[in-house]
Amino acid sequence: MPILYDFEKQFFHLTNSQISYVIGIEKEQYLTHRYYGRALPFYAGSTALQQIDRGFATNPDENDHTFSLNALPLETSTQGTGDHRISNYQIRSVNGSNITNFFYRDHKISSGKPELPGLPSLRGEQVTTLEITLYDAVQELEMVLLYSLYENQPIISRSVRFNNLGTETVFLENAGSMMVDLPTTNFDLITLNGAHTNEANLSRQPLHSGIQKIESSRGTSSPQHQPFLALADPSTDEFQGDVYAFHFIYSGNFAAQVEVEQYGSSRVQLGIQPENFEWCLAPTRSFQTPEVVMNYSTTGFNGLSQTFHQLYQQYLVPAAWQKQERPILLNTWEANYFDFHEADLLKQADLAKETGIELFVLDDGWFAQRNDDASSLGDWFENLEKLPQGIAGLADKIHQKGLKFGLWFEPEMISRNSQLFEAHPDWALQVPNYPLTEGRRQYVLDLSQTAVQDFLIEMLSSYLSTGKIDYIKWDMNRHLTEVGSLAFPANQQKEIPHRYVLGLYRVLEVITSKYPDCLFENCSSGGGRFDPGMMHYMPQTWTSDNTDALCRSQIQYGYSYLYPPIMMGAHVSPVPNHQVGRTTNLQTRGLIAMSGNFGYELDLTALPASEQEEITQQIAFYKEHRSLFQFGRFYRLQPANEFFATAWLIVNEEEAAVVYFNGLARPAVPVNYLKLHYLEDSAIYEDLTTGQQISGAELNHAGITIPRIKEDFATLLFHWKKY
Ligand code: DGJ
Secondary structure, eight states: OOEEEETTTTEEEEEOSSEEEEEEEETTTEEEEEEEEEOOSOOOOOSOOOOOOOTTOOOSSTTOTTOOTTTSOBSSOOSSSSOOSOOSEEEEOTTSOOOOOOEEEEEEEEESOOOOTTSOOOOOSSEEEEEEEEEETTTTEEEEEEEEEETTSSEEEEEEEEEEOSSSOEEEEEEEEEEEEESOOOOEEEEEEEETTEEEEEEEEEOOSEEEEEEEOSSSOOSSBOSEEEEEOTTOOSSSBOEEEEEEEOSSOEEEEEEEOTTSOEEEEEEEOGGGOOEEEOTTOEEEOOEEEEEEESBHHHHHHHHHHHHHHHHTSOGGGSSOOOOOEEESHHHHTTOOOHHHHHHHHHHHHHHTOOEEEEOSOOBTTOSSTTSOTTOOSBOTTTOTTHHHHHHHHHHHTTOEEEEEEOTTEEOSSSHHHHHOGGGBOOOTTSOOOOBTTBEEBOTTSHHHHHHHHHHHHHHHTTTOOOEEEEOOOSOOOSOOOTTSOGGGGGGHHHHHHHHHHHHHHHHHHHSTTSEEEEOBTBBTTOSHHHHTTOSEEEOBSOOOHHHHHHHHHHHTTTSOGGGEEEEEOOSSOTTTOOOOOHHHHHHHHHTSEEEEOSOGGGSOHHHHHHHHHHHHHHHHTHHHHHHSEEEEEEOOOTTOOEEEEEEOSSEEEEEEEOOSOOTTOOOOEEOOOSSOTTSEEEETTTOOEEEHHIIIIIOEEOOOOOSTTOEEEEEEEEO
16 A cells, blocks of 8 residues: 555555655644655654753643644644644634644545545546544534545645534635645745746745745736745756645635744645635535645656646546647737638638648637627627628638637626626626726626526537537636625625636536537636646646747746646747737747647738748648657756746657757857757667767767857757657
8 A cells, every 4th residue: 555554653654656755643633744755665753753842832731841733843733722833724613713623533545536526636547545534522623634645656636625513604714725844944945926928937045934925816826926836955956856846726816835934844835815715614514625736856847847747638637638639720819809800810711721720719809899808708699790600600611621610718707898797797796885896898707606607608508519619718817806796695705716716617617528529728818827727627728928939938938847838828929029029030939839839820811921831831840740749748958048048858759859049149158068868868869950860878968069049039949860
């Protein structure tokens, strides 16, 4: 059994060939954290708890002054009984107090990975799950800590379930998904932060005393912070070193924090953000928290990323899409915005077909009076002035050309200026007597209401059941305000942020399982809700509304810490670029887009013939090597320097490609011998341009000389076939 329970010594040892995680039971009551890291053949108890009679320490056992919850490494916090560090949960009882006394009661070890009701979570094979139940006898409450250990990956997933076995309703004021006390503070804290059009910037800072926290209170996971943190040994880099990572499978408000505490340990805690949360837990009811993925690497950040990439591709995205090749798409947004007519679209589609594009995606602007962003969200019927035969007619014509057809929706939104809002003003999120705040001139539907969820399921089904839609881009373009619901009583209003997410998950679950052949792309003004929760339903995400090649080289580099290229929509767009005004050449735009989930987003009919020809060649090249770009292993080789030069490697069993982005050209560049690190040392690789044969060892350890390039933003492709 990969999870061992030692009754004599009172500990659990979760282990596989890569990691060990040890939990102790103290005084038959408290769960302590004893070890997390490289695999141990067995755990004998070397990490004894240090028990000293300390000043100011509170002692739950009056006969033992060396025992204090404030100093012990714990697996979950306690509440009001002496653990004063950040808390993983808080319960308000019927008498208004926040005191609980959860003690170990029993545990269960079983094989398999449980699904979490109503929530996205990892699937898994060869997984063993430990459920430890803690019990508060005063209020008859259970807190169940779930740990699922993956036998073949350095992965443990964690979550918590609260069960009310008592006779009184209690209120969960905080329901975190995991916490752990690691025994050192000598870490760098790694997070991914940003903004709309500037997502996934890596931050690396040494931990310091006190609490370091990232969070979202925007109703979505947000482009501001990825629901993720990692703690790395200060010497860790892309290629070597130890790092612990924690990633939250959730799409709403979250908090991820670390507390450096007084006696030299680091408490890590992740969960739903508590300030905007409360849950009314009536007798007999349960509350299940979302899941946290814990990933541990001894081979640096690239090692960490490889585990995430493989895990998410295998056990997070819908199983049907795990190995499914993705079509090369043309999206109409940056070509047309709201201004188009079917006749223009068909011309663009003709050329798309000629160049080799496979999927034609009609973005925003196809419905009701949607000629700008001021109206019509919610009125999901075709604008017949733009599309005389409606969506069905356009889809037929696109299909007749031999292309697949995709369509944009923003289902969660409602425009003030819409028939839907006139008919159902009560369907918007709102708080009585307060005006609704607009964002991108729209309101947000109250997805906590079953009627609203059903409306969306029915509306989307009416399109998908025609069999004419091969792809849906699911957009969501504002954050939540006035997060209240007319359908719930006052004492449940703080449930609405979480109920919104649960409602969204229900709609996604129903729609994506009813139409498994439709490819769904997640989008929230680009990467505004790029998180593993959404990825559970939709296997790819529009990475950023910033399509400039330079910016994209960095945004995709940042996201690659967690997600493989196939999950990151990346399009060749017009120049000068619409977001930053920069002009980059077509080769650069092509190679940066191929390093993600490849597509185009420009008016092909407006391009000179030479560029149409270059695009045809790009597409032919990509099709020949699609399996490398979509399913190869992606390794970061060089983070952007101050001149924005950066490089990465994509490799599979047959071939290897390095994409080198030059950034700003300079006359006196230091010579760059770029080492590839991840090829097979003993294999021979043939350079597909020069025919030169080189050993993997030479490419890995001697490297390749990057030529001096006298052009800003030029990008080079080095490409080898393996013998
Ligand atoms: C935001 C998305 O990120 C864009 O790609 C585009 O779909 C617009 N919304 C449409 O309104």
